[in-house]
Amino acid sequence: MQKLIIVLLFLGLLSCSTSDDGNNILPNVPVNETIFLNLPAYSAMAVTPGTFAYAPGGISGLIIYHTISDNFIAFDRACPHLAPNTCAAMIIEDGINMKCTCDDSKFALELDGTPQSGTPFAARQYRVIKDGNTLIITNF
Secondary structure, three states: OHHHHHHHHHHHHHOOOOOOOOOOOOOOOOOEEEEEOOOOOOHHHHHOOOOEEEEOOOOOOEEEEEOOOOOEEEEEOEOOOOOOOOOOEEEEOOOOEEEEOOOOOEEEOOOOOOEEEOOOOOOOEEEEEEEOOEEEEEOO
């Protein structure tokens, strides 16, 4: 039993990483944003799964999505395969994909930002903690 616990602890340590996505193109910036869901800009997203909102933070802003499974996820709007610039802010194209406005690369919104075309890098995702009507979005 003791050996099993040691093996599990060792495997847990191996799964820890300081780099979430292995992307060397995007800079690592601290993210610590608080979103109040009772504000008008976020109120529709607060109650309706499948909706989204843009918010400040990260490299090029954030996309916050209320998933069909009633969770909240957040992605950076920076295109993960391009150096940040004014062209490289992603938008929600069809309610299910994020799209890079520079080259039309697409990323799955409902999933984990998986690339649908154009790049091997997924959209940078941040941790979301929901506390009542408040979302805390962070990368630490």
